[in-house]
Every structure is written in structure tokens, then in C-alpha cells.
Amino acid sequence: MDFFHVINHGVTEDLMNDTMNVFKEFFKLPEQDKTSFYCEDPTRNDHCMLYTSSLLYATEDHLWRDNLRNSCHPLEECIQHWPEKPARYRHAVGAYATELSEIPSMLVNHYPPCPDPSLTFGFSEHCDPNLITLLQQESDVFGLQVLRNGEWIGVEPISKAFVVNMGYQMQIISNNKLRSVEHRAVTNSEKARTSVAMFFIPNGDSIVEPAKALADSRNPAIFKSFQYKEFIAHFINKTGGIDVALESFKLQA
Numbered sequence: 631m632d633f634f635h636v637i638n639h640g641v642t643e644d645l646m647n648d649t650m651n652v653f654k655e656f657f658k659l660p661e662q663d664k665t666s667f668y669c670e671d672p673t674r675n676d677h678c679m680l681y682t683s684s685l686l687y688a689t690e691d692h693l694w695r696d697n698l699r700n701s702c703h704p705l706e707e708c709i710q711h712w713p714e715k716p717a718r719y720r721h722a723v724g725a726y727a728t729e730l731s732e733i734p735s736m737l738v739n740h741y742p743p744c745p746d747p748s749l750t751f752g753f754s755e756h757c758d759p760n761l762i763t764l765l766q767q768e769s770d771v772f773g774l775q776v777l778r779n780g781e782w783i784g785v786e787p788i789s790k791a792f793v794v795n796m797g798y799q800m801q802i803i804s805n806n807k808l809r810s811v812e813h814r815a816v817t818n819s820e821k822a823r824t825s826v827a828m829f830f831i832p833n834g835d836s837i838v839e840p841a842k843a844l845a846d847s848r849n850p851a852i853f854k855s856f857q858y859k860e861f862i863a864h865f866i867n868k869t870g871g872i873d874v875a876l877e878s879f880k881l882q883a
């Protein structure tokens with residue numbers, strides 16, 4: 631139950647498809663319509679930021695990915711800074727953000743067709759550092775893969791579903807009852823692929839620790855108590871698998 635699809639979530643299929651199409655149209659716009667959003671400075675917190683490969687993960691991999699970070703909360707303020715092209719961008723993405731109320735931001739991944747998909751990834755293997763992620767995949771294009779029993783398995787693209795994925799904070803709060811699962815995105819040489827990720831992120835000052843109800847003398851707490859911002863500072867500087875990222879936040883046995 632750590633990585634699953636949810637349907638009947640209340641966001642209509644029309645709105646999901648419309649929003650996905652708007653994002654796809656945005657990436658197809660000529661360069662001059664997108665350059666004003668381009669930014670490579672991870673410390674800038676613009677309401678709308680376009681960049682290529684990755685800002686967040688300290689990695690030497692060059693990813694076959696463009697990324698649009700679109701903040702949504704508070705909507706009335708953020709929306710003023712969103713693209714005006716395609717013409718219905720603000721309307722469609724605003725309606726989508728309203729349905730998904732309280733979502734702080736969306737990260738739109740766009741993977742153009744890659745001439746040689748064996749040379750790199752769209753998004754290399756990782757677990758999400760936040761609490762929970764919802765991901766909308768575009769229909770018909772496979773790309774998301776999840777690690778299960780040592781094998782990479784394709785996650786079927788179902789355009790009306792959200793993929794729900796537990797981040798590291800949920801693993802910590804649940805005291806390892808829910809696991810953050812490693813996933814990645816591969817590219818293909820034929821079709822571009824777009825996905826929309828929405829992250830539920832604790833406030834930087836929030837204290838994260840195993841829930842009291844899940845830690846007792848028979849199941850002792852595995853993780854320390856810390857502030858979310860400490861985790862993120864550590865995460866940004868680390869590469870490697872799940873155990874590496876979580877190791878420093880474990881209590882000594």
C-alpha cells in the first residue's frame with residue numbers, strides 16, 4: 631500500500647485532461663514565450679520557474695527533462711505570475727489547483743523524445759523527500775517505473791487516476807509501516823511525455839517524528855525527532871538510495 635492509483639477522487643476527468651493538455655501546449659510554445667520563466671537558481675522561489683534536468687537533487691546525471699515549477703498557494707497571489715500562454719493556462723490550471731485545494735505547488739515534468747534512451751533517464755531513481763505525492767500521468771505513454779522486489783516495473787499511465795506515493799516523511803511518521811518506494815522515469819525515442827506531481831510538504835519548522843501511537847516498547851521508535859528543514863538540507867546534499875537519506879535520522883539501536 632505504499633504506491634497505488636486512486637480514482638473517484640472528485641477531480642473530473644475533463645479537468646484533468648484539460649490541464650494536462652495546457653501543460654503540454656506550454657512546453658510546445660516557441661522559446662521566446664518561455665524564456666522569461668527560465669531560472670537555474672534553486673534559492674529563488676519564483677511562482678513559476680522553468681528549468682532543465684534538475685535543481686533539487688545533487689547529482690551529476692543530466693536528465694532528459696524540462697521542469698516547470700508552478701506554485702499555487704495562495705492561489706490569488708500566485709496566479710498573477712503564471713504564464714499567459716496558452717491563453718487558457720491560468721483558467722484551467724487555476725480550476726485544477728482549486729479542486730486540489732491547499733496543494734502548495736505543482737511540478738510539471740516534461741520529457742521530450744530522447745534519441746537514445748539508454749544513455750540517461752528522464753528522472754533518475756529516487757524517493758520523494760516530502761510527505762505524500764500525487765502524480766498525474768498522461769495517457770498512453772509509459773515512463774514511470776517503480777522498484778519492486780529488485781525489479782523495475784512500469785506504472786500504467788491512467789489519465790483519470792492519481793498515483794499516490796509515500797514520501798520519506800510518511801515512512802518516518804509511520805515508523806516504517808509505510809515505505810517510501812524508489813521510482814524513476816525513463817524516456818522513449820518516439821513520444822514526449824508529461825507528468826504533473828503535487829507534493830504535500832510539511833512546513834520547514836514542523837517537527838517530524840514517529841507517531842506516538844505507532845511506537846511503543848514492542849515497536850520502538852526507529853527515527854529521531856527533527857525539523858523538516860533539517861531533513862531537506864541533508865537530502866539536497868546526498869545522493870544514493872533510501873537507506874542513505876534516512877540513515878542520519880535513525881535512532882541508534
Ligand SMILES: O=C(O)CCC(=O)C(=O)O
Pocket residue numbers: 737739753758765767773774813814815824825827
Ligand atoms: O514523471 C514521473 O512519472 C515521475 C516524476 C517524479 O517522480 C517526481 O516528480 O518526483
Ligand SMILES: [Fe+2]
Pocket residue numbers: 756757758813
Ligand atoms: Fe518522485
